[in-house]
Amino acid sequence: MKRFRKALGIVALALVASLALAMPVSAWADETESYGKPDVSGPQSAWYDGQSHHFRSTVKDSVSGKDLVEGTDYTRSFGFLRDRGNADDIDTWLETDDSFASSGFVYERIDFKGNYAGNGSHFVRHNILTLYEFKELDATKVEGEADPTLGATLSLFVGDPTTLLDLSAFILSREAGEQPGEYAITYTTDPEQIPAAYTSNSAGTRTGLGDADLGDGYIYKMVVGDDICGFNYIRIVPATLTIVPAYTDVSATIAWKDSSNEDGLRPSAEDYAKLLSLTADGVASDVLPVVVDNGDDTYTVTYTGVRQYAYDGNGERYDVDYKITQADVDGYTTDNATVGNEGVITNTHEVAAPQPEPQLQPQPQPQPGEEQVATELAETGDQTPSALVALALGASALGIAVVAKRRSKR
Structure with a gap:
């Protein structure tokens, strides 16, 4: 019995030992089955927008x-x-791909560890499809002027050093039209200034210059050149050319011929403005003039800020024909009542010549003589009767005659 029990114990011990040895084997087998070969899948290409790009492959248990x-x-x-x-050609491996800006190839290295250490390392090669941005600021010009020169430079990071394409590599075009408004600016790349096609790129059918619809409202140009990976996308930000109206001033000179307003009939500058009207291509305008008295018998009339151009039915631009018209001015005759820009209107008022004052004629003066003496005597105030005076005068004359006769006899 003792031998039996001993044998049974040995068997039991052996069973326990065998079970102990078997459990790790079974567990390892299960574990080996659950940790399959990793699957690595990632993008072969990724966009680079000038700020960041991240190649991150997905790693799963197969x-x-x-x-x-x-x-x-x-x-x-x-x-x-x-x-x-x-x-094998890469000397330096980094923790991030943030610094990889140039067109080229990024290798992503996956080093397995832990339960997957036996799988070693896995490499994924990614192409950088660089998204180059060509920014052009909006521009403004006055109608009638030439389109502004839009200076810009497009940086093409083709390895090292950086390759620059200036505006000469692009043909500027915009929506047709010269009237005030907003017009979209677009660019067409000059193929001769784009590097030659990279014939050994991974997608050999994608060569030349073409459009790529990538959404978000931007225009993309696909340029396949010697940019290593063969894919460069130039993003052109749409710009706007704004044409603003051109304005001008219309003026005229008013000459007054009225002897410096001697009769006071000339209207003031303020009142004279009410007699004026403006037409644009024969159509009445509601723009009001400014009238300035120059102090030299002239007024200056100015219509400020009127449209300089108009457009015909074919969209052709022409100068607006402005006319200034003056209504009648009381007391004046007008020469050229309607004039164009910088014309002269002459208003004339004839001032009457002054009448001379009448001259008084002098009275003739009498000659001195007997009548004057008689008059003087008469005016002495003597009241002797005129007959006695005459008698006395006669007697005196007679006496003088007698004396003269006697002297002659001697």
């Missing part, structure tokens, strides 16, 4: 389909090559 945990199941690093090559 059996369970679960995502592997970065840092626990694997680590990730990046390397850059300007030319096509192998990962």
Whole structure:
């Protein structure tokens, strides 16, 4: 019995030992089955918008389909090559791909660890499809002027050093029209200034210059050149050319011929403005004039800020024909009542010549003689009767005659 019990114990011990040895084997087998070979899938290409791009492949367990945990199941690093090559050609591996701005190739390196360490390393090669942005500021011009020169430079990062394409590489065009408004600006690339097609690119059918509809309202040009990977997209931000109306002034000179307003009939500058009207191509305008008295018998009439151009039915621009018309001015005759820009209107008022004052004729003066003496005597105030005076005068004359006779006899 003792031998039997001993044998039974040995058997039991052996069974326990065998079970103990078998459990790890079974568990390892299950574990090996659950940790399948990792699947790595990632974009072969990615956009680069000038700020950031990230090549991040997805790593999954091929059996369970679960995502592997970065840092626990694997680590990730990046390397850059300007030319096509192998990962063995990369000397430096970085933790991020943020610094990879040029067109070329980014290698993503997946180093497995932990339960997946036996899978070693996996490499994914990505093409940088650089999205170059060509910004052009909006422009403004006055109608009738030439389109502004829109200076700009497009930077093409083609490896090192940077390649610059100035505006001469693009043909500027815009929507037709010269009337005030907003017009879209577009650019057409000059194919001769774009690098030649890279014949060994991965998508050999994509050569030349073409449009790519990438959404968000921007215009993209696909340029396949010697940019290493063969794909450059130039994003052209649509610009707007705004044409603003051209304005001008219309003026005339008013000459007054009225002897410096001697009769006071000339209207003031303010009142005279009410006699004026303006037409544009024969159509009455509601613009009011400014009238200035120059102080030299002239007025200056100015219509400020009127449209300089108009457009015919074919959209052809022409100068507006402005006419200034003056109504009748009381007391004046007018020469050229309607004139164009910088014309002269002459208003004339004839001032009557002054009449001379009448001259008084002098009275004739009498000659001195007997009548005057008689008059003087008469005016002495003597009241002697006129007969006695005459008698006395006669007697005196007679006496004088007698005396004269006697002297003659002697």
